[in-house]
Amino acid sequence: MTVAQPEALNFECETGNYHTFCPISCVAWLYQKIEDSFFLVIGTKTCGYFLQNAMGVMIFAEPRYAMAELEEGDISAQLNDYDELKRLCLQIKRDRNPSVIVWIGTCTTEIIKMDLEGLAPKLESEIGIPIVVARANGLDYAFTQGEDTVLAAMAARCPDKAPVVEADKNERNAIQKLLNFGKKKEEVAQEETEYVNHPPLVLFGSLPDPVVTQLTLELKKQGIKVSGWLPAKRFTELPVIEEGYYVAGVNPFLSRTATTLMRRRKCKLIGAPFPIGADGTRAWIEKICSVFGITPKGLEEREAQIWQSLEEYIKLIRGKSVFFMGDNLLEVSLARFLVRCGMIVQEIGIPYMDKRYQAAELALLEKTCQEMGAPIPKIIEKPDNYNQIQRIYELQPDLVITGMAHANPLEARGINTKWSVEFTFAQIHGFTNARDILELVTRPLRRNNNLKDLGWEKLVKEEAKI
Amino acid sequence: MKLAYWMYAGPAHIGTLRVASSFKNVHAIMHAPLGDDYFNVMRSMLERERNFTPVTASIVDRNVLARGSQEKVVDNITRKDKEETPDLIVLTPTCTSSILQEDLHNFVERAKIEAKADVILADVNHYRVNELQAADRTLHQIVQYYIEKARKRGELPQSKTEKPSVNIIGISTLGFHNQHDCTELKRLMADLGIEVNAVIPEGASVHELKNLPRAWFNLVPYRELGLMAANYLEQEFGTPYINITPMGVVETARCIRKIQQVINEQGANVDYEDFINEQTLHVSQAAWFSRSIDCQNLTGKKAVVFGDNTHAAAITKILAREMGIHVVWAGTYCKYDADWFREQVSEYCDEVIITDDHGAIGDAIARVEPSAIFGTQMERHVGKRLNIPCGVIAAPIHVQNFPIGYKPFLGYEGTNQITDLIYNSFTLGMEDHLLEIFGGHDTKEVITKGISAESDLNWTKDGLAELNKIPGFVRGKVKRNTEKFARERGIKDITTEVLYAAKEAVGA
Numbered sequence: 001m002t003v004a005q006p007e008a009l010n011f012e013c014e015t016g017n018y019h020t021f022c023p024i025s026c027v028a029w030l031y032q033k034i035e036d037s038f039f040l041v042i043g044t045k046t047c048g049y050f051l052q053n054a055m056g057v058m059i060f061a062e063p064r065y066a067m068a069e070l071e072e073g074d075i076s077a078q079l080n081d082y083d084e085l086k087r088l089c090l091q092i093k094r095d096r097n098p099s100v101i102v103w104i105g106t107c108t109t110e111i112i113k114m115d116l117e118g119l120a121p122k123l124e125s126e127i128g129i130p131i132v133v134a135r136a137n138g139l140d141y142a143f144t145q146g147e148d149t150v151l152a153a154m155a156a157r158c159p160d161k162a163p164v165v166e167a168d169k170n171e172r173n174a175i176q177k178l179l180n181f182g183k184k185k186e187e188v189a190q191e192e193t194e195y196v197n198h199p200p201l202v203l204f205g206s207l208p209d210p211v212v213t214q215l216t217l218e219l220k221k222q223g224i225k226v227s228g229w230l231p232a233k234r235f236t237e238l239p240v241i242e243e244g245y246y247v248a249g250v251n252p253f254l255s256r257t258a259t260t261l262m263r264r265r266k267c268k269l270i271g272a273p274f275p276i277g278a279d280g281t282r283a284w285i286e287k288i289c290s291v292f293g294i295t296p297k298g299l300e301e302r303e304a305q306i307w308q309s310l311e312e313y314i315k316l317i318r319g320k321s322v323f324f325m326g327d328n329l330l331e332v333s334l335a336r337f338l339v340r341c342g343m344i345v346q347e348i349g350i351p352y353m354d355k356r357y358q359a360a361e362l363a364l365l366e367k368t369c370q371e372m373g374a375p376i377p378k379i380i381e382k383p384d385n386y387n388q389i390q391r392i393y394e395l396q397p398d399l400v401i402t403g404m405a406h407a408n409p410l411e412a413r414g415i416n417t418k419w420s421v422e423f424t425f426a427q428i429h430g431f432t433n434a435r436d437i438l439e440l441v442t443r444p445l446r447r448n449n450n451l452k453d454l455g456w457e458k459l460v461k462e463e464a465k466i
Numbered sequence: 467m468k469l470a471y472w473m474y475a476g477p478a479h480i481g482t483l484r485v486a487s488s489f490k491n492v493h494a495i496m497h498a499p500l501g502d503d504y505f506n507v508m509r510s511m512l513e514r515e516r517n518f519t520p521v522t523a524s525i526v527d528r529n530v531l532a533r534g535s536q537e538k539v540v541d542n543i544t545r546k547d548k549e550e551t552p553d554l555i556v557l558t559p560t561c562t563s564s565i566l567q568e569d570l571h572n573f574v575e576r577a578k579i580e581a582k583a584d585v586i587l588a589d590v591n592h593y594r595v596n597e598l599q600a601a602d603r604t605l606h607q608i609v610q611y612y613i614e615k616a617r618k619r620g621e622l623p624q625s626k627t628e629k630p631s632v633n634i635i636g637i638s639t640l641g642f643h644n645q646h647d648c649t650e651l652k653r654l655m656a657d658l659g660i661e662v663n664a665v666i667p668e669g670a671s672v673h674e675l676k677n678l679p680r681a682w683f684n685l686v687p688y689r690e691l692g693l694m695a696a697n698y699l700e701q702e703f704g705t706p707y708i709n710i711t712p713m714g715v716v717e718t719a720r721c722i723r724k725i726q727q728v729i730n731e732q733g734a735n736v737d738y739e740d741f742i743n744e745q746t747l748h749v750s751q752a753a754w755f756s757r758s759i760d761c762q763n764l765t766g767k768k769a770v771v772f773g774d775n776t777h778a779a780a781i782t783k784i785l786a787r788e789m790g791i792h793v794v795w796a797g798t799y800c801k802y803d804a805d806w807f808r809e810q811v812s813e814y815c816d817e818v819i820i821t822d823d824h825g826a827i828g829d830a831i832a833r834v835e836p837s838a839i840f841g842t843q844m845e846r847h848v849g850k851r852l853n854i855p856c857g858v859i860a861a862p863i864h865v866q867n868f869p870i871g872y873k874p875f876l877g878y879e880g881t882n883q884i885t886d887l888i889y890n891s892f893t894l895g896m897e898d899h900l901l902e903i904f905g906g907h908d909t910k911e912v913i914t915k916g917i918s919a920e921s922d923l924n925w926t927k928d929g930l931a932e933l934n935k936i937p938g939f940v941r942g943k944v945k946r947n948t949e950k951f952a953r954e955r956g957i958k959d960i961t962t963e964v965l966y967a968a969k970e971a972v973g974a
Binding site: 016017019020021022023024042044045046048049050051052053054063065066067068069070071072074075079084085087088091092107108110111112137138139140141142143208209210213214217305306309386389403404405406407408409412431432435459460 | 467468469470471472473476477479480498499500501502503504506507508510511514515516517518519522523524525526527528531542549560561562565566592593594596862932935936962963966969970971
């Protein structure tokens with residue numbers, strides 16, 4: 001065997017002319033996740049129009065979000081920001097009575113330099129509802145990074161002391177005790193023994209409740225207790241975060257949240273690959289175990305079993321090529337998983353690459369490529385969609401993972417596409433959901449198998465270019 | 467500040483982009499932050515467009531805030547000029563970029579020097595006009611630009627066409643049933659012996675615009691888009707325009723009579739009365755429908771109408787005048803053009819509502835409890851909540867309102883389509899009502915009972931709680947598959963863990 005120097009990952013940066021969702025879209029999933037919240041997006045008609053169209057039918061379900069639509073008077077400061085926001089927030093308090101109002105700052109509030117962070121504490125004490133400020137704007141961030149800005153702001157609101165010890169708690173929390181009447185003390189104590197003794201671990205990243213349960217159970221099998229989750233189901237249930245707690249991210253786009261937890265809350269970050277795909281989930285659990293000095297039990301078999309159950313999907317994609325245009329920051333993790341499935345990744349476009357936060361994920365990608373004998377893909381930060389399309393024409397990938405703006409035009413040119421946003425909304429974390437990722441990835445290929453003899457691949461006329 | 471989460475008309479730049487990308491070989495460059503190119507997604511999804519939407523963004527980011535975006539915008543224009551060789555590049559400000567107050571005019575002048583394409587700046591104020599007004603202005607602006615350009619070069623044609631001819635103005639991308647309406651109007655013109663000189667903006671090349679003055683008259687089918695351009699052409703060339711929307715039997719006849727008058731004044735000698743008669747009585751089924759027993763049953767039923775000016779006014783007239791339906795109120799969200807709407811519909815409904823607040827409309831629907839609603843997608847959802855059927859007659863619309871089948875709203879075929887739409891809305895309502903009275907023929911309950919009675923399985927509390935988190939429409943399937951899985955393995959108690967084990971094993 002030749003001892004060739006393993007090729008290293010190759011990073012490039014293009015012009016940033018690419019299509020993605022505006023980060024304010026995070027309200028769509030966060031208002032559903034945090035049940036007692038209300039999201040107020042302070043922006044213009046453009047923001048409202050985007051949300052209205054991007055969220056489709058959700059809009060009709062009386063969502064707990066609204067626009068504070070800025071008018072000409074707000075822009076030219078003829079109206080007083082504080083008074084205007086107070087009026088709207090009081091209206092929200094009256095109609096919905098939320099436990100927290102999250103203000104989403106937009107491009108416009110940035111440009112006119114509306115001091116949301118300064119106004120919030122004042123208004124908060126006046127109306128008696130916590131106000132969290134997140135600047136999820138298109139000047140600075142892309143799509144899923146919106147969640148990152150919200151969670152980073154929420155991290156500051158997590159209580160920093162565990163509730164006082166049992167003894168005096170008993171007196172004060174009579175009601176709590178009443179509610180707990182079904183649960184005997186021994187039962188609780190017994191439950192505790194199922195866990196190994198390790199420092200408290202808090203996970204961060206918003207996931208649907210079923211996935212939270214799955215990942216929590218997965219760690220429980222290793223004797224690891226999840227002390228809390230940022231965000232929790234309700235704002236009032238935000239986890240306690242004390243100095244010295246361990247934290248781990250479940251999504252690749254949470255670098256600000258990670259930084260905040262480390263610097264502001266003095267937590268220790270477990271840098272692991274993300275639990276996306278069977279390989280990622282195993283690596284994630286292994287890394288957490290290793291930090292706590294636990295030898296993982298039965299993980300290898302569990303992973304093997306998942307791979308086995310995926311074989312019918314993997315058959316469809318093995319040896320096929322895939323091109324990520326890049327718009328949601330899940331790209332590296334998904335690419336790593338697909339390489340492990342036997343695909344060849346031609347390009348990983350990504351809006352923003354935090355090499356420190358994603359270090360373990362990048363290392364796993366590199367390792368996976370070497371183990372699978374696959375070429376190491378280029379990682380293109382801030383891609384240029386026009387250039388990418390030229391490269392797609394050249395490379396003719398078997399699958400392009402892209403936004404809706406390009407999907408139909410590429411399909412019409414005989415190139416298979418999968419809409420990238422679906423990966424953000426589908427359940428893709430943990431062992432259980434590896435199948436769902438492949439369900440998405442193989443869908444266009446299965447469609448092709450159904451339609452293959454019809455000769456209908458290219459549905460645009462070749463234009464003569466002058 | 468205004469608290470809102472739904473709007474009927476989009477922001478101004480959407481209107482500009484709709485007009486620009488309707489033309490052939492015109493490229494729009496938005497001066498906008500990342501994520502504002504949502505227009506491309508809408509066009510690609512709703513219109514199921516096969517080609518890339520000719521809209522790109524010149525991204526406004528932090529660096530732009532610090533240094534200004536002149537270089538970037540100029541570079542992006544010249545780059546697009548080389549890559550796509552468009553005839554025209556329209557620089558489109560957005561609400562964000564308009565508060566930066568950069569001298570976009572100057573950028574355009576700079577870019578013009580290098581670019582082969584013509585370059586213009588869309589002249590719309592984002593805080594004063596909405597999507598529809600902006601579309602109207604942009605179309606006017608482009609028409610004016612090319613007329614003046616041709617005039618300067620002495621390329622304006624001197625004469626009208628030999629035979630009577632028309633420009634159809636206002637057909638655009640993402641317009642409600644615009645493609646089908648366009649086909650129907652062309653067919654109608656052919657039947658009337660009128661040549662179509664140009665259709666703008668949809669599918670037109672900017673090079674054709676200099677020929678607009680050759681038409682004998684302009685037809686503006688929609689109230690919202692095209693009037694400014696038609697007015698301009700009348701001022702410049704004295705070309706008369708007709709802005710009677712040929713929607714419904716009576717209005718279509720009125721539009722055709724007006725065409726007859728306009729072209730006869732210019733020396734044609736046509737009489738369309740026989741044509742109108744033949745179409746009304748024998749081709750369109752709408753007049754016959756009005757006489758039929760079906761329609762008789764609708765007499766005096768209550769309906770409400772809400773939408774843009776064109777469609778809400780036309781549908782109100784059709785319901786009241788052609789079908790004898792009682793329109794309790796009719797409304798529009800085109801506040802800027804409210805007087806026109808009032809004048810059009812006041813005699814056909816009890817009350818006129820002018821608002822762009824969807825909450826107020828929802829309340830007004832709940833208040834009158836009509837038998838059917840004719841509105842936008844928002845009213846359709848209000849109808850769902852209140853159990854009242856709704857026919858969608860105007861934007862904002864979803865992908866199902868871009869049908870593949872031929873469904874014009876204009877002309878004689880349009881009258882047939884509208885008849886179906888109205889009649890089906892009402893009968894569905896009737897059917898629901900009858901089912902309710904007679905207890906329905908729903909067997910859902912019985913089936914579930916049958917299955918659960920046979921079940922020897924026990925769902926634990928946490929398992930059941932987890933099951934209930936699964937979205938309703940797949941819950942039944944997940945439940946069945948999990949139980950099958952548990953039964954096969956002799957598991958008696960179904961816990962959360964069993965639920966997910968089943969999912970892993972069978973993809974339940």
